[in-house]
Amino acid sequence: MQSRPAPKDEPAEAYAAALRLLARREHSGVELRRKLHQRGFTEASIGPSLEQLCAAGYLSDARFAGSLVRHRAAQGYGDLRLRAELAQHGIDHAIVEQALEALDADWCERALAQARRHFGEPPATAGARARVLRHLAQRGFASSVARAALAEWCKSEQ
Template identity: 45%
Template structure:
């Protein structure tokens, strides 16, 4: 059966990968999963991914930069961005490089997220302070950034 994805050659899988990459950057692991979910054979997918990486069409560092920038712009903290990139199979070196290249004042970002959610007034009770701290932790800010966000400016 000629239309069976399991019988597809490397160039067919590669073309499918290029179509997915044309829409947005993908992590190698994510692209592999998408191609495998389409029914392509594992060895064919691996070979096609190797070709895409060799031709610089698929790049962990480019994906990490794009992802980190997008998440920082949405007000997420460094810790969360790092964890999500790790979950997506991006290497520590690429993650550190992507975070270092971001021009983000993390404390100011935490302050902005706190103000956006809770208003301009700082918490006046221990319970409210704990609530705002948890919110900022869930957004992925570290303890130094959270302390800065909860201090008067």
């Protein structure tokens, strides 16, 4: 049985650990706090460290949200998936909306591109159309957007 290490109560150590994590990739404040807790730091050392990182501009939920939105949208995910993922990272609703607005995406066009990339050719049967709609829904596109993209795809191939 493993014993738990003694809690780390040194803000400078927490700051250094957080900085190492941020050097690898952007993190949300909630995610960074969780990771520091997992590494044995106490809240008394984490709080001041995160405040210092924010003040220095190294930690930004807005920058994290923008980065995640651009990356996931490029992977073919829809706005519903992006909103849910950002909420899991503890990002404020207003910041989520700003990040999505800054992306300035045509979600119907992105859904159409995702369907074409995944399926190759437009669906010929009702069952195939249902598979396309399910796929787009699983990728986080709203059903109205998925239906519009499917209609556009079928219309453009006729």
